[in-house]
Amino acid sequence: xxxxxxxxxxxxxxxxxxxxxxxxxxxxxxxxxxxxxxxxxxxxxxxxxxxxxxxxxxxxxxxxxxxxxxxxxxxxxxxxxxxxxxxxxxxxxxxxxxxx
Amino acid sequence: xxxxxxxxxxxxxxxxxxxxxxxxxxxxxxxxxxxxxxxxxxxxxxxxxxxxxxxxxxxxxxxxxxxxxxxxxxxxxxxxxxxxxxxxxxxxxxxxxxxxxxxxxxxxxxxxxxxxxxxxxxxxxxxxxxxxxxxxxxxxxxxxxxxxxxxxxxxxxxxxxxxxxxxxxxxxxxxxxxxxxxxxxxxxxx
Numbered sequence: 250x251x252x253x254x255x256x257x258x259x260x261x262x263x264x265x266x267x268x269x270x271x272x273x274x275x276x277x278x279x280x281x282x283x284x285x286x287x288x289x290x291x292x293x294x295x296x297x298x299x300x301x302x303x304x305x306x307x308x309x310x311x312x313x314x315x316x317x318x319x320x321x322x323x324x325x326x327x328x329x330x331x332x333x334x335x336x337x338x339x340x341x342x343x344x345x346x347x348x349x
Numbered sequence: 350x351x352x353x354x355x356x357x358x359x360x361x362x363x364x365x366x367x368x369x370x371x372x373x374x375x376x377x378x379x380x381x382x383x384x385x386x387x388x389x390x391x392x393x394x395x396x397x398x399x400x401x402x403x404x405x406x407x408x409x410x411x412x413x414x415x416x417x418x419x420x421x422x423x424x425x426x427x428x429x430x431x432x433x434x435x436x437x438x439x440x441x442x443x444x445x446x447x448x449x450x451x452x453x454x455x456x457x458x459x460x461x462x463x464x465x466x467x468x469x470x471x472x473x474x475x476x477x478x479x480x481x482x483x484x485x486x487x488x489x490x491x492x493x494x495x496x497x498x499x500x501x502x503x504x505x506x507x508x509x510x511x512x513x514x515x516x517x518x519x520x521x522x523x524x525x526x527x528x529x530x531x532x533x534x535x536x537x538x539x
Contacts, residue, residue, distance in 0.1 A: 250356050250359040250360075250399070252461075252466050253461050253462055254359075254363070255359075256460075257458050257461050257462070258363040258367060258396075259457075259461075260453070260454050260457035260460075260461055261367045261370075262366060262367060262393070263453060263457060264450045264451065264453040264454035265371050265374070265450060266370070267449050267450045267453045268374065268446050268447060268450030269373060269446075271445070271446035271450075272374070272440045272441065272443055272446035273374065273439065274439040274441055275379070277379065277420065277423065277424055278439070281374075281382060281383075282374075284386060285370050285373065285386065288366070288370070288389060288393050291393060291397070291409060292393045292397070295396070295402055295405060296400065298400075299402070299473075300466070300469055301466065301467060301470065302469070303469070303472060303477075304471055304473075304474075304480075305474075305477075305480045305481050305483070305484035305489070306484065306489065308402065308404070308477070308484070309481070309485055311402075312405075312481075312492070313492060315408065315409065315412065316496050316499070316500070319412070319416075319500075320499060320500075320503045322416055324503065324506065324507065324510075326419075326423060326507070326511070327506065327507040327508075327510035327511040328510060329423075330510065330511040331510045331511060334511075334513065340439065342441065
């Protein structure tokens with residue numbers, strides 16, 4: 250376990266998340282892609298903390314990342330609920346009101 | 350802890366997290382996808398535990414298992430299908446998405462391998478969790494102070510966005526519509 254390997258694994262997680270967020274049509278699956286990207290960010294942050302500067306400030310930053318993920322999930326679920334309730338949409342391609 | 354054991358544990362976590370992450374977009378049903386994502390998060394939480402971050406590792410595992418349980422319930426509620434049984438392949442821009450994913454990995458991977466990372470500065474304290482607790486209650490308290498309102502705003506916004514009918518639907522934007530717009534009129538003579 251070195252910093253490079255931890256960051257490579259994090260890069261793989263972020264890459265899979267990018268693929269999912271771009272390719273999936275169901276709103277919840279898009280959110281799963283975003284989650285996977287944040288998963289990679291958490292791993293990379295933890296790795297950088299452990300291998301470079303193990304003082305508490307880095308842990309506080311990780312806490313902020315996890316809080317951001319919570320906010321993203323809560324807002325994502327709320328918007329998906331709103332979409333479903335207003336128009337019966339559960340696919341990103343159906344929610345195209347703002348499509349220029 | 351024995352360095353070899355840590356290495357083996359880390360690679361196990363690494364393989365499980367990436368394979369489970371890929372399975373999220375490969376398996377046939379959303380319920381399975383949800384659990385694959387939960388497994389991926391648990392593996393990352395375990396990797397954090399291996400890197401001496403007991404609190405963060407445990408918090409990631411607990412939060413994500415709960416979050417994925419909520420997600421599974423959500424999908425059963427709203428997705429208009431039996432999520433445990435329906436095969437599905439609902440993708441668009443498949444090739445360009447794969448290209449974007451591979452490109453992201455190559456870019457980030459090149460950065461991870463090629464950057465001359467500095468050597469470690471300092472050593473972790475004996476009790477990392479206690480040090481974190483002291484940090485967020487003393488020197489980094491501003492982070493917690495900022496995070497509290499953000500969480501409250503999230504709760505309020507989530508309720509507002511997802512409520513079916515609120516007083517603004519009944520009484521108008523200025524709350525001055527009389528009689529209120531009710532789906533079922535009430536009172537005498539209805």
